[in-house]
Amino acid sequence: MKLWYLIVGTRTDAMSVNVERSDDVSDLLAAIKASNPFTFAGIDDIMVKLYLATQNDGEWFDADAPQTTALMEGDKATVDAICQTDLNQQDLLEQHFHSLETRKIHLLVRAQAALWCLIVGDTDRDCFAVVVKTAASVHGLQKAIKKELFDSNPFIRAIALQLYEAKNANDEWLARSAPEVNKLREITW
Structure with missing residues (x-):
């Protein structure tokens, strides 16, 4: 199945990744990191969180919705409101992704890094x-x-x-x- 995702705060357009319904969230994370080696270079899996990109009504975000732009820009209020409960790495993807529409965002990826100073x-x-x-x-x-x-x-x-x-x-x-x-x-x- 093809999932569309945004990396929060990177100002890049939505990207897609192909995974199997029987994969788990850790497989999905590995596929996303492999597709973006420079973005995730040196960042441990524990510092990357995946969130469902669903609105209050349970619908997926539209690719060109105002919230999507705010997420791409890393707007703190929007990110904090939407990115609240991250996906468990052991969950199977089929638990979360039943119907996948086109021109929708299915996932939000939020990464943090520890810099030593x-x-x-x-x-x-x-x-x-x-x-x-x-x-x-x-x-x-x-x-x-x-x-x-x-x-x-x-x-x-x-x-x-x-x-x-x-x-x-x-x-x-x-x-x-x-x-x-x-x-x-x-x-x-």
Whole structure:
């Protein structure tokens, strides 16, 4: 069967995936991730949630409905209102998908990633994880870091946080145990 889905907040049009009715939700997730290797690179299955794209009346979303555009743009109010109960990975697809109409959206995919962060020059604090949406902007990451570490300090503004990629000379991400990480901790301003 062919299912149409949106990846919430990515501003991309609906995409389709072919699966068997006898597959389970984890098979569906694997098929979606395989169809979008760059979108889901490095994101564990546990950080990706699938939701039925149904309206209050139980009907599937129209591909060109206003809510569909809001979901594509990642509108927080719309996403929070619609993406409430994710599908259980062990459920069989035939439990959820009985009649599939064309020009409808059947699934919403919502992904989050944990980014590991380090405060340069802070010898007291270890690396910490910040969970962000995969489609988040740099400012969204700044706000997440501000909330995680400096929420009680009104003098630190999220927009003022300077963010840098932590890569080695081979353009690979630094491991938390890499010697370069300790050197970054020891920098004094």
